Amino acid sequence: MAGRWSRLSGPTARFAAVDWQRWHNEYDRPGSGLARRLSAVQGQVRAALDRAPAGAVRVISLCAGQGRDVLDVMAGHPRRADVRARLVELDPRLSSFAEERARQLGLQDQVEVVTGDAALIDQYGGMVPADMVLVCGVFGNISDEDIAATIDTCPQLCETGATLIWTRHRGEPDLVPQICEWFEARGFERVWVSDPDAGFGVGVHRFTGEPQPLIPGRTLFSFVSGGV
Template identity: 40%
Template sequence: MLPILAEHDGGRTIEALLIERDPTLSQRARTAAIGLGLPRTDVRTADAGATDTYLHIQPAHLLLTCGVFGNITINDVGRTIAMLHTLVLADGIVIWTRGRTDDGHDPSHDIRACFAEHGFIEMSFTSPADARFRVGMHRLTARPATVPPMPPGTRMFSFI
């Protein structure tokens, strides 16, 4: 992701926030951002499932939840999607991933329905027949005029 950000305007105007719980991985991301000349990239070593991590940040134009929905319960998926309107701007885009399960069940259908229930329209969905992965892209179209801030001390999800 970081090399792609660096291609846009030499990375000078892109503001990015990366959240990684593992200190080794977050340090690698910090080092890479510096090496790519991305001065406005903030890498936080924090818990992405805790709402306190997002206090005092501005809503994003683009939010990636890749590698999350396949590692949390379906209840946590629903809770997380319900809170995304606090993290993205009106017309903001969320890109997400989810894989099929070993028994052939495809939870991506439930995820797509959950996005629709929470004011997002589907822009794209990729579901290759010969692969387990699914990639969805949704735009927030029903963001309230006044959005309360992310509630502190709340858990959106926990990795299982």
């Protein structure tokens, strides 16, 4: 899951002077908020694979960071051989970590790591409608308007019955209840949301509608400084 950065709108991105590799080290610190959030997301990825129907399972991850939420679950899951995943991450250091991790786990033939702007919907062509969509580390870094617009576009990414996993911090203003309402107004059924006092926000929704055709050329969101 990607960390925080600032970027200009459009396909050209500019990163703040932050060592994102170091930032991701918080995932390895037992008891940290990021470590607990990662565990929660991985648990929901595992549960989504458990309930996926027989056959191929397509997974896409927006702003995938080091890819730990998907890769580490895939490696030990009984459905491992069924999964094909595309992880999109703008920071080349993070995407390189994900590629190497996929190789270490023997998943290189099943996982495509794209170093590019996850906000560009064209990145997902050929992989949608997907059976699982991860939007983690995104909603805490974009405007409320872009959150709503991204949710509006999610039916272009999701197969009927797809699981969509998302994150958003619970700091004030706590937008998690509103995000749930936006999803549910667009054909997504709530599966699970972390407790408000958990110290992090993770939500899971199931798409009950019909997939919409992917409309190319669209930018879903623009990152601004914020909290994941």
